[in-house]
Amino acid sequence: MMIKEAESVREPQAREEVIRWYRAGEVGALFAAGDCHGLDVDGLRIGLFKVDETVYALDDICTHGNALLSDGEMDGHGIECPLHAGLFDVRNGRAMCTPLTRDARCHAVKVEAGVVYIATPEQS
C-alpha cells in the first residue's frame, strides 16, 4: 500500500512539561541559620522560605532588580527584598507592595522524611 506523502509526515509533538523533583537537602540543614535559604538548581536560583513547618519556594531573584530574596527578612508569610523592601507573599509569589510590579514565580515543594524537594520543570 502506498502512503501519500502528506500522511507519512508526523505532526511535531507538543513539548510536554515534565516535573522533576530536585533534592534540596534536609530541612534542619537548610534552615540551620534562619528561615530563608537560597540555592542553585541547574542554573536557576531558587529561594526556600520556611514558615512554621511549611516550606515554600520562589524564584530567588527579585522581579524588581538584582537582589536575592533569600537575603531578605521574613515577616509572617512575607519575604522582604533586601534592596528596596518590596514584599512578596511566599505562599503564592504575589507582589504585595511597591516598588514591585510583577509577582515572583512559585515552585512546588514537598517534604518527605525530613528532606525538601523542589519541583522544577524540564522540557522533554
Ligand code: FES
Ligand atoms: S530589587 Fe527587590 S524591591 Fe527592588
